[in-house]
Amino acid sequence: MIEGSFSRFLGGRVELSEIATKLGRALEDSHESGETADLYIVHLHPDDAAVFDERPETCERLVNYLVQLAKQTAISLPERPVVRLQADEAIALKHIQIEARYQDNTEQATQRYRPSQLTDADAVAQAIRKLDAFLIVDGREHVELRKSLLTLGRHEDNDIVLESPAISRKHAQLRWRYGRFIIYDLGSRAGTLVNDQLITEYVLHPGDVITLANYTLIYGEGAATGERPRPQSSVLNGEETVARPGTTPLNKDVDHSDQGNV
Secondary structure, eight states: OOOHHHHHHTTSSSSSHHHHHHHHHHHHHHHHHTSOOOEEEEEOOHHHHHTTTTOTTTHHHHHHHHHHHHHHHTTSSSSSEEEEEEOOOOOOTTTEOOOOOOOOEEETOOOOOOOOHOHHHHHHHEEEEEETTEEETTTTTEEEEEESSSEESTTTSEEEEEOOOOOOOOOOOEETTEEEEEEEOSSOSSSSSETEEESSSSEEEEEEEOOOOOOOOEEHHHHOOOSOOOOOOOOOHHHHHSSTTTSOOOOOOOOOOTOOOO
């Protein structure tokens, strides 16, 4: 894993690997919002920032990490990103805050890349198709995973809509990273469990059982299991990748009179 190389790079310190992880999430979040940021300011406590003052190569290593992550997740970068480390008295020791911004033309001191230099969306899409990953929702709904980023939750703008008051509006997220799907909890009220263990992020493997409030989802991969039965669904077309806005969501037979805002 690239985070491991960062750890070795700083003699086993965990701070840089944490920065890399948070930068990766900031990149993906900005892409999901519709416009990918190209300037990332890392706010650190002055004592933490001082550790990197004599390591000018740190920022370039983090930039290379973002470029590599963009290739892996089929994110198009209009410019080579810039990473800056900034001492900030408002940040607690060993805490990290990422500010994702868009550079002004006067700030851009790097060459413009052609999309083919930074992303390989076709290769990512082919790898996802080859893995043939899917979710079985409550033993009856078959949902194929055909995107590098999918959200699960109660709100209708999620890729997979789970209609229940116990489900948060944005409950969990699936992200494609380094040839695997990883599930992330998005700060949900009920939490996300995998194999009965509460998680914040987890690399999924065939047979893993995901619990989101009162929904049970089983993760599988067709490439690993060979031919598999595809449950018939009255909700999803068997060829649909995900339940999309405007389609019938996956519905629990529950009383919606007490639906919350989480």
